[in-house]
Amino acid sequence: MNATAPVFAGLALLLAGPVPALLSRASWPYRTPRAALVLWQAVALAAVLSAFGSGLAIASLLLVPGPDGRPTTSPTREIHALGLPLWLAYVIVFALTLLVGGRLIYMVIRVGIHTRRRRTRHRILVDLLDQGGDLSGQRAADIRVLAAAEPIAYCLPGLRRRVVLSQGTFDSLTESELTAIVSHERSHLRARHDLVLEAFTAAHEAFPRFVRSKSALDSVKLLIELLADDSAVKVTGATPLARALVACSNSTAPQGAMAVGGPTTLIRIQRLAGPLGDLRIATAAYLAAAAILVVPTLAVAIPWLVELKRLFRA
DSSP states (O other), X not given: OTTHHHHHHHHHHHHHTHHHHHHHHOSGGGTOHHHXXXXXXXXXXXXXXXXXHHHHHHHHTTOOBOTTSSBOOSHHXXXXXXXXXXXXXXXXXXXXXXXXXXXXXXXXXXXXXXXXXXXXXXXXXXXXXXXXXXXXXXXXXXXEEEOOSSOOEEEEOXXXXXXXXXXXXXXXXXXXXXXXXXXXXXXXXXXXXXXXXXXXXXXXXXSOTTTXXXXXXXXXXXXXXXXXXXXXXXXXXXXXXXXHHHHTTTOOOOTTSEXXXXXXXXXXXXXXXXXXXXXXXXXXXXXXXXXXXXXXXXXXXXXXXXXXXXXXXX
């Protein structure tokens, strides 16, 4: 069990540093965004679990066998068995583990509450400012139109979801291009991409600024846009979507919403000109995601649990 903590710590450092750095620079995720997103989620989850596993493994060393062979369960016996310096080190590591876990839970709740409050306020605002508009000759219940000359398109996720367009979007786009934009935004809403972003945002905010990196969060933001693009391509084809992305490239959205435009628009347009999808790469990514989650857990956690079981049965 003494090797468990350093192995978990090494995994956590590997999955929090070099692996995200390499993955964020790779180009293959552009062809298989769904598989890449699954891999990113596996890396993030495995890094968090490994960090907790390392802290808990070190904390479990407090349960050293006493004179009767059973694990010590009182601080005085643990100090007597380990010595005060080593006991303090184990306790500090365990306290830090609890602190990180508590901060992560806090950030998940905080990001979720603040995001939903902003969306609710903005949803009320766009409902009040709605100018009305037709899509394919029919008034869509989830679409709100703002009186703005520039092309704007974004969505507000949630139970009462909205697709927000500007009058400039209707004036600038053809019917097929408008359908592509709306299909893109509705894909975000159906797949609840906002929940994926919330999870990565919370994990990003939970760590101090001097150790965290935006590579994971930025990569996930791009991947969910690629997934929504693929959904729109199935409805209208690549050309109408590409033209619509060019027209709406400067589209912005309030915090908590997801805009169709943004700094990655050029990458997305260039991607539409090439082949989409690669079964071999996607399969390899899914297998890697499973291995990242399953193999280290089985290789490290099972011997640790067996040792704990033996210790408590002594």
